[in-house]
Amino acid sequence: MKYLKINPSSLCGKIKIPPSKSMSHRAVICAGLSEEKSVIDDIIFSQDIIATCEAMKALGISIDIVEKNLQDYKKIYIEGRKKLKLINNSIDCKESGSTLRFLIPIALLTGDKITFKGSGKLVERPLNVYYEIFDKQGIEYSNHNGNLPLEVKGSLSHGEYKVKGNISSQFISGLLFTLPLLKGDSKIIITTELESKAYIDLTLQMLKTFNIEIENNNYEEFYIKGNQKYISKDYKVEGDFSQAAFWLVGGIIGEKISCCNLEMDSLQGDKVILDIIKKMGGNIKIKEDFVEVSKSQTKGIVIDASQCPDLVPILAVLGSVSDGTTKIINAERLRIKECDRLKAITNELKILGANIEELEDGLVIQGRKTLNGGVVDSWNDHRIAMALAVASIKCTESVIIKGSNAVSKSYPQFWNDFKKLGGNIHECCVGK
Incomplete structure (x- = not known):
C-alpha cells in the first residue's frame, strides 16, 4: 500500500x-434551477463538486467546461431548465453529504422514481429528517436497512415543515432550494436551537443571488413563497x-x-x-x-x-x-x-x-x-x-x-x- x-x-x-466548496455546491444547484445560461467562475472539480455536477446532469441540466488554467481552476456554463427532466434515474453522490441531502428534495420535483447511491461513510449517514417528511406526505421510499441506496418516488407538497436545529443544516438547505418552486407557500419551523447558522446564511445568500427570496425569522422560522423563479446569473466563487x-x-x-x-x-x-x-x-x-x-x-x-x-x-x-x-x-x-x-x-x-x-x-x-x-x-x-x-x-x-x-x-x-x-x-x- x-x-x-x-x-x-x-x-x-x-x-x-481554493474556491469555497460550500459556495460551489450552491452555485451549481441554483444555476441549474434557473431557466437560462449561467457562468460559474473559479470552480475546482473536487470529488464532492463532481458529484453535485453529475447529479444535476442526471436531472437534465447541461454543464460544460469552457475554461481551464494552470491551477486547475475552471469556468463552467450551466444551462438550466424551467422543468427538470430525469435523464438518469440513478444518482451517485460518491461521499458527498451535501450532494445527497441537497439533491433529494430537488429530485422530487420530477415526480419520477430515483435511486440515490453513495460510497464510504455516506452510505450510513442519517437521513431521518427526510424519512419523516416522506412518511407524513405519503412519498414512497425504500432503503437498505436504513442505509443507501435510497429509492424514492413522489412529489413534495407545500406547507409546514418542522425540522430540528441540532441536525445537519444540509437538510434545511435542501428544502430551501426546493420549496420556492412549489405552487403554494411553505414554512420551515426550527424546533430546537439552530446549529451551523452560517451554512444557512450561505444558502440564503446564494438563493438571493439567483432571485429567490426567503424570509428568515431569527433562524426560528423560514417563510417561503411558492411559484418563485430562479434567474440565471454569472457568479465567481469566493x-x-x-x-x-x-x-x-x-x-x-x-x-x-x-x-x-x-x-x-x-x-x-x-x-x-x-x-x-x-x-x-x-x-x-x-x-x-x-x-x-x-x-x-x-x-x-x-x-x-x-x-x-x-x-x-x-x-x-x-x-x-x-x-x-x-x-x-x-x-x-x-x-x-x-x-x-x-x-x-x-x-x-x-x-x-x-x-x-x-x-x-x-x-x-x-x-x-x-x-x-x-x-x-x-x-x-x-x-x-x-x-x-x-x-x-x-x-x-x-x-x-x-x-x-x-x-x-x-x-x-x-x-x-x-x-x-x-x-x-x-x-x-x-x-x-
Missing part, C-alpha cells in the same frame, strides 16, 4: 486559497476559509504564510478561524484581499465548535502545540461526518505524541512544544489528512500518512500547494 511520507519542515510563502484554516495554522506553527483569494466580508462560518487565532495569541494581519500569519507561540482557549465543526481537526493540531489547555466543546456532530472525526483526530494525534483526550462532545488538549512523528491514518477523511500534514511541521521525526489521497474529496491540489510552501513529501511503501 502506498503512503505519503512527510519530513518535518516549516511552511512559508504565498498561496491562493475562497474557502475552511481550507485556508490549514495554511493559517501552518504559518502560525511554521514560518510565515500569506493566504490570498479570501473575502473579508464573507458569510462563511469558518471565517471565525481568524478570531480564534487572535484569541490564541497568534500573529495575524488581516488585509483587504489577503491574510498573513507568522510564527508565534499560541495559548490554549475554550473553542465552541457548534458553528464551525469543520475547523476542529486543524484546531486540535494547533491546540496540541499551544501553551496550556485547549478545550473544544459542542462538537458531537463530528462523529457522523466522513468518519468519527473526534475519535480519528484523537487517535492519530496521540500516535504523533500529542496529549489529547476525547470527550463525548469534544476534546481536551494539553499543549506540548513539539510532537514526535509516526505512521498515521487519514481514516479516508480529507480534513484529517490535511490536519496531520500540518502537524508534521512540529514533529521531530517523519510523519507517514496512510490514505493521503482523501484530500481529493475537497482539495485535489492540496499536496501540490503543500510542496509549493516548502513541504518535503514523497510516496513510500510500508509493509507488504
Whole structure:
C-alpha cells in the first residue's frame, strides 16, 4: 500500500486559497434551477463538486467546461431548465453529504422514481429528517436497512415543515432550494436551537443571488413563497476559509504564510478561524484581499465548535502545540461526518505524541512544544489528512500518512500547494 511520507519542515510563502466548496455546491444547484445560461467562475472539480455536477446532469441540466488554467481552476456554463427532466434515474453522490441531502428534495420535483447511491461513510449517514417528511406526505421510499441506496418516488407538497436545529443544516438547505418552486407557500419551523447558522446564511445568500427570496425569522422560522423563479446569473466563487484554516495554522506553527483569494466580508462560518487565532495569541494581519500569519507561540482557549465543526481537526493540531489547555466543546456532530472525526483526530494525534483526550462532545488538549512523528491514518477523511500534514511541521521525526489521497474529496491540489510552501513529501511503501 502506498503512503505519503512527510519530513518535518516549516511552511512559508504565498498561496491562493481554493474556491469555497460550500459556495460551489450552491452555485451549481441554483444555476441549474434557473431557466437560462449561467457562468460559474473559479470552480475546482473536487470529488464532492463532481458529484453535485453529475447529479444535476442526471436531472437534465447541461454543464460544460469552457475554461481551464494552470491551477486547475475552471469556468463552467450551466444551462438550466424551467422543468427538470430525469435523464438518469440513478444518482451517485460518491461521499458527498451535501450532494445527497441537497439533491433529494430537488429530485422530487420530477415526480419520477430515483435511486440515490453513495460510497464510504455516506452510505450510513442519517437521513431521518427526510424519512419523516416522506412518511407524513405519503412519498414512497425504500432503503437498505436504513442505509443507501435510497429509492424514492413522489412529489413534495407545500406547507409546514418542522425540522430540528441540532441536525445537519444540509437538510434545511435542501428544502430551501426546493420549496420556492412549489405552487403554494411553505414554512420551515426550527424546533430546537439552530446549529451551523452560517451554512444557512450561505444558502440564503446564494438563493438571493439567483432571485429567490426567503424570509428568515431569527433562524426560528423560514417563510417561503411558492411559484418563485430562479434567474440565471454569472457568479465567481469566493475562497474557502475552511481550507485556508490549514495554511493559517501552518504559518502560525511554521514560518510565515500569506493566504490570498479570501473575502473579508464573507458569510462563511469558518471565517471565525481568524478570531480564534487572535484569541490564541497568534500573529495575524488581516488585509483587504489577503491574510498573513507568522510564527508565534499560541495559548490554549475554550473553542465552541457548534458553528464551525469543520475547523476542529486543524484546531486540535494547533491546540496540541499551544501553551496550556485547549478545550473544544459542542462538537458531537463530528462523529457522523466522513468518519468519527473526534475519535480519528484523537487517535492519530496521540500516535504523533500529542496529549489529547476525547470527550463525548469534544476534546481536551494539553499543549506540548513539539510532537514526535509516526505512521498515521487519514481514516479516508480529507480534513484529517490535511490536519496531520500540518502537524508534521512540529514533529521531530517523519510523519507517514496512510490514505493521503482523501484530500481529493475537497482539495485535489492540496499536496501540490503543500510542496509549493516548502513541504518535503514523497510516496513510500510500508509493509507488504
